[in-house]
Every structure is written in C-alpha cells, then in structure tokens.
Amino acid sequence: MSQPTTTAPPTGRHRVVIIGSGFGGLFSARALKHADVDIVLISSTSHHLFQPLLYQVATGILSEGVIAPSIREVLARQRNVTCLFGHVDAIDLATRTITARTLDSTQEYSYDSLIVAAGAGQSYFGNDHFARYAPGMKSIDDALELRGRIFGSFELAELAASSGREQDLSRLMTFVVVGAGPTGVEMAGQIAELSKRTLKHDFRRINSKEAHVVLVDAADQVLPAFGTHLGGRAEARLKQMGVEVQLGAKVVDVDNDGIVIEDKDGQRRRIEALCKVWAAGVQASPLGAQLAEQSGAGIDRSGRVEVEPDLTLPGHPEVFVVGDMISLDNLPGVAQNAIQGGRFAARQIIRRLKGEPTQPAFHYKDKGSMATISRFSAVASIGKAQLSGFIAWLMWLGVHLVYIIGFKSQITTLLHWAVSFLGRGRGERTSTEQQIYARVAIEKLGDRFTPRSGLSPTPPSDQSAVPAPEQERHLSAG
Ligand SMILES: Cc1cc2nc3c(=O)[nH]c(=O)nc-3n(C[C@H](O)[C@H](O)[C@H](O)COP(=O)(O)OP(=O)(O)OC[C@H]3O[C@@H](n4cnc5c(N)ncnc54)[C@H](O)[C@@H]3O)c2cc1C
Numbered sequence: 001m002s003q004p005t006t007t008a009p010p011t012g013r014h015r016v017v018i019i020g021s022g023f024g025g026l027f028s029a030r031a032l033k034h035a036d037v038d039i040v041l042i043s044s045t046s047h048h049l050f051q052p053l054l055y056q057v058a059t060g061i062l063s064e065g066v067i068a069p070s071i072r073e074v075l076a077r078q079r080n081v082t083c084l085f086g087h088v089d090a091i092d093l094a095t096r097t098i099t100a101r102t103l104d105s106t107q108e109y110s111y112d113s114l115i116v117a118a119g120a121g122q123s124y125f126g127n128d129h130f131a132r133y134a135p136g137m138k139s140i141d142d143a144l145e146l147r148g149r150i151f152g153s154f155e156l157a158e159l160a161a162s163s164g165r166e167q168d169l170s171r172l173m174t175f176v177v178v179g180a181g182p183t184g185v186e187m188a189g190q191i192a193e194l195s196k197r198t199l200k201h202d203f204r205r206i207n208s209k210e211a212h213v214v215l216v217d218a219a220d221q222v223l224p225a226f227g228t229h230l231g232g233r234a235e236a237r238l239k240q241m242g243v244e245v246q247l248g249a250k251v252v253d254v255d256n257d258g259i260v261i262e263d264k265d266g267q268r269r270r271i272e273a274l275c276k277v278w279a280a281g282v283q284a285s286p287l288g289a290q291l292a293e294q295s296g297a298g299i300d301r302s303g304r305v306e307v308e309p310d311l312t313l314p315g316h317p318e319v320f321v322v323g324d325m326i327s328l329d330n331l332p333g334v335a336q337n338a339i340q341g342g343r344f345a346a347r348q349i350i351r352r353l354k355g356e357p358t359q360p361a362f363h364y365k366d367k368g369s370m371a372t373i374s375r376f377s378a379v380a381s382i383g384k385a386q387l388s389g390f391i392a393w394l395m396w397l398g399v400h401l402v403y404i405i406g407f408k409s410q411i412t413t414l415l416h417w418a419v420s421f422l423g424r425g426r427g428e429r430t431s432t433e434q435q436i437y438a439r440v441a442i443e444k445l446g447d448r449f450t451p452r453s454g455l456s457p458t459p460p461s462d463q464s465a466v467p468a469p470e471q472e473r474h475l476s477a478g
Pocket of ligand 1: 019021022024044045047051052053086088089117119120137324334335
C-alpha cells in the first residue's frame with residue numbers, strides 16, 4: 001500500500017468533503033450548487049444507487065444502469081464538485097482530514113466542512129457467515145448475485161428433472177426470504193410472480209408455478225412499520241399469491257442447502273432451500289463508530305451515531321452526519337430522511353458562510369411510506385391515510401418514477417414496467433457465472449486478493465487459494 005498523498009485544495013475557497021454518493025451525499029452536493037465552495041464528493045461506488053428498486057434488478061425487471069447512474073454524470077454540470085472514487089477508511093476530527101483508499105493507493109483530503117453520508121450495510125446480527133449462503137440486498141453486486149441465484153435455481157431444477165433427480169426438486173424450487181419488511185415483502189412477491197407468470201411457459205420438465213416461496217420473520221407481523229391494518233393486508237395478498245408466510249420464526253442457522261428456524265416454543269426445524277435472500281437488519285457504516293469515539297457521541301445497537309439536533313457531532317459543528325447513519329428522535333432509515341438531512345446540512349453551511357444564523361434543529365417531514373407487494377398491489381401510509389391495492393400501487397409507481405435520477409432512466413424504467421406489468425416479460429434476466437460466484441471466490445482468496453491500480457488483481461502465490469473439494473460444493477451449489 002502506498003503512502004497517503006495529500007490533495008491540495010484547488011482554490012482558496014471553503015472546502016466541503018462529502019462522503020457517499022447515495023441519497024444524503026447526492027442531495028447535499030446538489031443543494032450546494034450555487035454556494036461559493038469547493039466540494040469533493042468521495043464514494044466507494046462510482047454510481048448513485050436507487051436502493052428502493054434493487055429488488056427489480058434482482059428479479060429481472062430493470063437493468064442495473066437504470067437504478068445506478070454514474071454520479072460523475074449526474075453532477076457533470078455542477079462545476080464546484082469533484083467526484084472521486086475511494087473508500088474512506090479513516091476520519092480524523094482533530095486534523096480535519098479523511099483518508100481514503102482506492103485499490104492500492106491512499107489519499108488524504110482536508111476539509112473545512114464535512115458531510116458524512118456513508119449509509120448502512122446489511123446486518124446478519126453477528127452471523128456474518130450467513131452472507132455466503134443468503135446474500136443481502138444492499139448493492140448492485142447483491143442484486144446481480146441474487147438474480148443469478150434466483151434464475152439459476154430454476155435452471156438447476158430443470159436439469160435435475162431432466163436427469164431423473166426428482167428428489168432434489170423441492171430444495172431447488174424452494175425460495176426463502178428472511179425479513180418481512182418492505183424489501184422482504186417485495187422480493188417474496190416478485191419471486192412468486194416470476195414463477196407464476198413470467199416463467200410459466202419457459203421450462204419443459206418442471207412447472208415453475210410449483211415453486212415454493214417462504215417469507216420468514218421473527219416478528220409477529222408483516223411490515224410492522226406500517227401498522228396492523230396494512231401489515232394484515234400485505235400478508236393476505238402474499239398468501240393469495242401462494243407465498244407461505246411464517247411469523248414468529250427466528251432464523252438461527254443458514255447453510256448451502258437450507259435454513260434452520262427456531263419457533264417461539266423453542267423448537268427448531270429446517271427448510272431445505274438452495275436460494276435464500278436476506279432482507280433483515282441493517283448496520284450503519286463503521287465510520288459512525290469512529291466519529292462517535294472521537295467526539296464522545298453515543299452510538300446505538302445498529303451503529304448509528306447519536307447526533308445533535310442540528311445533525312452535527314457534539315463539539316464539532318463543522319461535521320454533519322446524515323441519512324441512515326444517524327440516530328435522532330427515532331427518524332426512519334428511509335430515503336427522505338437522507339435527502340432532507342443532506343439538504344439541511346448544505347443549507348447550514350451556506351448560512352454560516354454568509355454569516356447568517358443557523359437553524360438550531362433539523363425537522364424531518366414525514367412524506368409517508370409505501371411498499372409494493374406485486375403488480376397492481378401495494379400498501380401506502382401517508383399521514384392518516386392508509387391505502388392498499390391498485391391505488392396504492394399507482395402512487396408507488398409515480399413516487400418512485402419521480403425520484404429515479406435522470407430523464408433517460410425514468411423513460412427506460414417506464415418502458416420496462418410496461419413490459420413486465422402489462423405483459424409478463426422481463427427483459428433483464430441475464431446472469432453470469434461471475435455474478436453468482438465472484439463474491440464467494442474473492443472472500444475465499446482473503447488477503448491473497450489484492451486489487452491493483454492496473455485493474456488486475458495479484459495472482460495467488462500458492463495453491464491454497466484453489467478451493468478444496470468440500471468448498472467447491474458451496475460454490476457449485478450456491
Ligand atoms: C433494498 C432496499 C429498499 C429500500 N426501499 C426504500 C423505499 O422504498 N423507500 C425509502 O424511502 N427508502 C428505502 N430504502 C432505504 C433508503 O434507500 C436509505 O434510507 C437511503 O439510501 C439512505 O441514504 P444514505 O445517503 O444515508 O445512504 P446510501 O444511500 O446507502 O448511500 C451511502 C453511500 O456511501 C458510500 N459509502 C459507504 N461507505 C463508504 C466509505 N467508507 N467511504 C466512501 N463511501 C462510502 C456508498 O457507496 C453509498 O454511495 C431501501 C433500502 C434498501 C437497501
């Protein structure tokens with residue numbers, strides 16, 4: 001690893017560093033468009049990811065490019081922003097610098113104001129090894145891997161039926177989704193639709209409609225954040241679609257071939273399933289813990305930083321934390337919180353630079369919550385209104401279309417939705433071997449996998465990087 005190089009500010013203007021190109025990062029940068037500042041937006045992904053539609057990439061409705069435009073392109077016309085690709089490893093509040101790594105090089109950036117919007121990752125509640133068998137839904141890599149696993153399971157089932165291995169069919173055609181929040185409900189609903197509508201004419205040996213989709217959650221309700229009425233509606237609709245909903249069911253183990261569940265009475269049982277999806281639990285970026293340690297701020301169980309009411313760190317008015325990384329007044333981990341928080345932080349910086357008084361507190365405007373279950377069916381909670389069915393689904397379509405970044409992406413999305421929802425086709429079913437296996441293969445290489453600036457990883461120095469036979473089994477099946 002090279003020594004850090006320090007980047008000098010291009011002008012003598014106030015330097016704002018923004019960490020993250022998600023909702024918080026993008027909307028804070030945009031809100032600083034007319035400010036007399038130099039902005040460096042640094043992110044470990046070179047795209048802005050519209051996470052709410054990840055499940056549509058995983059189930060073949062949308063391509064990844066539509067929901068993840070290049071952040072450089074999105075901000076191309078904003079002259080005061082420089083977008084850089086890098087993973088921030090360290091923030092030093094005392095020296096006002098951050099250290100970021102890009103492949104094998106390290107850079108340091110100094111700031112006058114810092115906006116930290118590094119979001120949250122998947123949480124496996126201390127069982128990180130589950131990720132190997134049950135990918136989460138947080139990134140484009142996750143969605144593409146899941147796409148490969150979902151469509152791949154049907155392929156393997158067809159193969160098993162063709163070669164007389166009927167005993168494997170149940171495992172290959174059982175899909176378990178863990179977590180009955182919006183993402184889990186959306187995934188379960190979409191896998192059911194795939195099997196019942198999209199794939200029904202595509203196979204010769206299996207009947208795709210016989211796929212068994214199971215949605216499990218330790219809680220007693222589907223969509224707990226939506227209340228019992230809408231949660232009940234969503235559950236009823238899922239059941240109508242053939243999804244088996246298992247509540248009060250805690251996942252205690254996951255392996256290549258299935259999942260172990262502990263019911264409320266303490267009894268354990270197993271569901272044989274090759275394809276598992278993890279849609280339960282989030283953990284804020286580890287940068288939150290660094291900020292908390294250095295500033296004395298509290299941190300909650302999900303790693304979120306207890307910020308001041310104006311989204312700054314205690315004793316550090318120059319550092320704002322926004323979006324999924326914050327713990328404040330039970331604000332939800334949703335896009336609107338990140339968007340509004342990012343804009344608020346930007347406006348505070350502008351006020352300070354103009355010598356105007358700043359706002360003492362951030363006030364979140366709740367614009368409501370929505371979750372879609374299947375085509376033509378969604379639930380929406382907006383103020384006192386509790387909507388479900390077709391009207392809620394139309395609202396869901398409209399809201400998501402508005403927030404997709406870029407006119408091109410909006411038009412493409414609309415066309416793909418017409419194909420998938422009015423017809424039964426899905427134009428984005430392509431999956432490749434690398435999509436399915438790359439994460440596990442890189443994980444197995446461990447320290448031997450060293451990305452280099454030349455874009456070619458260092459080859460492993462010995463044969464130990466080659467999976468042993470029992471490891472291959474995980475790769476080939478999962
Ligand atoms: C599958 C799914 C479905 C969702 N559906 C909805 C929905 O329907 N409605 C809704 O309102 N919300 C939804 N959400 C939640 C919503 O997407 C998040 O609340 C929102 O994205 C949070 O914005 P953020 O800016 O805090 O973080 P993110 O959008 O996650 O952005 C974090 C950014 O930080 C970057 N980053 C992370 N670590 C580092 C680092 N160390 N160095 C540099 N960069 C880093 C990442 O690359 C990313 O660009 C969903 C989330 C998921 C995962």
